[in-house]
Amino acid sequence: MSDNLNISVREIKRIDIELLADYWFRSNPGFFKRMGADKNKLPTRTRMEQMIAEQISLPIKDKNSYALIWELNGKQIGHSNVNNIIYGNEATMHLHLWNANNRKKGTGTELVKKSLPFYFKNLSLKKLICEPYALNLAPNKTLEKVGFEFVKRYRTVPGSLNFEQEVNRWELTKENFEEITH
DSSP states (O other), rough: OTTOOOEEEOOOOOHHHHHHHHHHSSSSSHHHTTTBBGGGGGOOOOHHHHHHHHHHSSOOOOOSOOEEEEEEEEEEEEEEEEEETTTTEEEEEEESSGGGSSSSSSSHHHHHHHHHHHHHHHTTEEEEEEEEBOOOOOHHHHHHHHHEEEEEEEOOOOTTTEEEEEEEEEEEHHHHHHHHHH
16 A cells, blocks of 8 residues: 555544445445345435434444544545444444445555544444455455454354355454554
């Protein structure tokens, strides 16, 4: 990755909702399948935008989902979010680079590294979990590079947008997070 690129991470704002919804509603079914999702399981766009807005407005301890926006040179290029939040304990992380042009360059790895402090500090986590589709190599490689520990591969329906699939469970404990950031 080029050192002259300015990558940053910030909490989602209302101005980001339309772009995030565009990612979900403008992606083709083949892209969904490669990431282990089924486009037919999406809520309506209006409902998705309402759900995101609701989560943005909630206090951190009351959120069911907590989202971050990824930026490159001041432009939104993706997002990461956590759900299954047990405040003070654990959450499940998801990673999304919106455009193929920003993938396979190391950008995602750097963005994940910059996202971790938000999750561990703001949610007081002891553990962060990520369970990408086993056949989606990019997030699996990224998690390994960042320092997540591979726990197991198993078959499940990992979320409301997913079909039954093999996932790889990766975990990063607070202790390991502190080691890799110092």
